[in-house]
Amino acid sequence: MARRTKAEAAATREALLDAAEEVFLEKGVARTSLEQIARHADMTRGALYWHFRNKADLFQAMLQRVRMPFQELVEEIGDPSLVERPLEAIRLACLKGFERLEQPRYRRVHAILIHHCEVFGDIDPLAMQNEMADEACGALIDYFGCAARLGHLRAGLSPEVAAELTQAMLGGLFHDWLRNHERFSILERGTVLLDTQLELMGASSSE
Amino acid sequence: MARRTKAEAAATREALLDAAEEVFLEKGVARTSLEQIARHADMTRGALYWHFRNKADLFQAMLQRVRMPFQELVEEIGDPSLVERPLEAIRLACLKGFERLEQPRYRRVHAILIHHCEVFGDIDPLAMQNEMADEACGALIDYFGCAARLGHLRAGLSPEVAAELTQAMLGGLFHDWLRNHERFSILERGTVLLDTQLELMGASSSE
DNA sequence: ACTTATCCATACATTGTTGAATGTAAAAGA
DNA sequence: TCTTTTACATTCAACAATGTATGGATAAGT
Structure with a gap:
């Protein structure tokens, strides 16, 4: 031709x-x-x-068309006052991630990566998931550590546990939604779950 | 031969x-x-x-060698007093599940089902995961509903949201651990995460 | 205008995998 | 003891998928 x-x-x-x-x-x-x-x-x-x-x-x-590192999400918000409100930074970054995921391209590719492929050739999707999880968890630990120093975390709750808890919850929600996105909106349910979780973990005095 | x-x-x-x-x-x-x-x-x-x-x-x-429905886990505990302590029932059932998952056979098969297979033939692993998730979530809603009626839930926290939160957290932990079980013990981290989560969601007066 | 590199279709050789057919020797049953 | 069935091993035909090699037509460069 x-x-x-x-x-x-x-x-x-x-x-x-x-x-x-x-x-x-x-x-x-x-x-x-x-x-x-x-x-x-x-x-x-x-x-x-x-x-x-x-x-x-x-x-x-x-x-490569759908890379979405956690740090980029925070930077895209571009609100400098978030340094003093790390819990709010986490919240907004996650919401931005939810909105992206509802775009068909992001949703489809992540669904493929997580639920519709195995190891093949020199590609190991589990290694990629590990990288994504490590990066997200590291960022969460940073922000929760910052929140702990500012006294924004409930007494007795370590930032590591808070980060692991949040990351596990977000990951589970992520997997459930990618399995069949028709069942619910990740933006709606994610907002509800994340808000209640953050409120449960936040210091009861301020916040 | x-x-x-x-x-x-x-x-x-x-x-x-x-x-x-x-x-x-x-x-x-x-x-x-x-x-x-x-x-x-x-x-x-x-x-x-x-x-x-x-x-x-x-x-x-x-x-078929590793079926593990949620209800069986509760029944295996066999403590009739758990009817009055639904949160404790959830806790013990999950701990029993964690212990089972650490057996190599259960761990391997679940890792295969979740991370190492796609649809093939007349088998759809995503449908199986949906069934497992639905069953677990239904049971959680029952128990959290019972907890709410007994006043064991924090004020303002609906049993549905509590169930979704817990199921998402457990699912995320499940997926993370199955991806590479050498990183941590699901029994240890699961105990920590589940205990803090249940304590966060439980009524602050009693419990 | 002429050449060359690009973009894509077609054809071919090779390989890997499946399912079924056949062979077979011992265990079960009578 | 004799027959039948079981529990495999071996072999074969067929297909599906991959990678490559080749061809052709035109856009791009000079």
Whole structure:
């Protein structure tokens, strides 16, 4: 066939990634062949093997479109007064994360990463989940530690336990929602759960 | 080769299931062939196809060895006074669950179900996880509702939210631990997290 | 205008896996 | 003891998926 212009080539690359998301989410990563993905994008495997070296390379490119580190969420809020209210910083960052997750692309890719793929090639999704969890937990420990020094935490509650508790709760909510997002809105339920959890853990005097 | 006695046949069946657990956990379900499983049990695919119809049948048989419904955990405690202390019932049931999960067989199979398999054949692990989650959440709502009627819940905390909070926290802890169990003991961390969470949610007057 | 590199389709060789068919020797049953 | 069934091993046909090699047409560079 005919060669495409650079913009068209970039468009087909995006189309292939979109098709990969949809088919991966529907059939699982292992059970989908590269031909199925290509045909779903109205292309052939030739196009796929031109833009990506193999399935693992395609997968990594798919992930790279939805990176969402915890620190970025806090920085995007851009409220300097949050330094004095670390619990509120956690709350707003999580809410921002919830809003992102409701966008189809973020939701689909994370659902694939967590529920619809196994180890394959040189890709280990569990290692990626570990990295994400470690980074989130580290940030939470920092913020809860700051809250503890400011006296914003309930007496007897260590910042480590508070961070582990919050991270476990958020992770469980995350997994439950990604399993079937039609059941509830993660923004709504996440707001309720996070607010009550933070209120339970916050110092009863101030807050 | 030679035919085995009935006891020996049952032993090879168990050996095949054990081998399936180990290889599934190491390589993922989709990436392991039936030949790899058979060879890991010092057998051939002939033995496997005799005892199981196909991969999905083997998988289901593997799951059937570790069923662990929430209600059974409560009933196994067998303390009738728990009716008046529903929060303590939840606590003891979860601790019993943690102890079970530390047994290698339970840990491995659940790790496979949650982190190392996708949909395949007529088996949908996400549907199974949904069933498990629904059952656990239903039981939690019952117990927290009972606790609310007895005045054991903090004022302003609805039993539904308490149940969702607890289930999300337990689920997150579950997933984190199954991802790599070497990092911490689910019994130890689970005890700490569950105790603090229940204390946070319990009525401050009594308890 | 000419060349070249790009973008993609098509065809082919190779491999891995499945399921079933067949073989077989001993245990169970009579 | 004789037959039948069981519990596997071995072999084979068929397919599905991958990776690569090749071809072709045009956009881009000069």
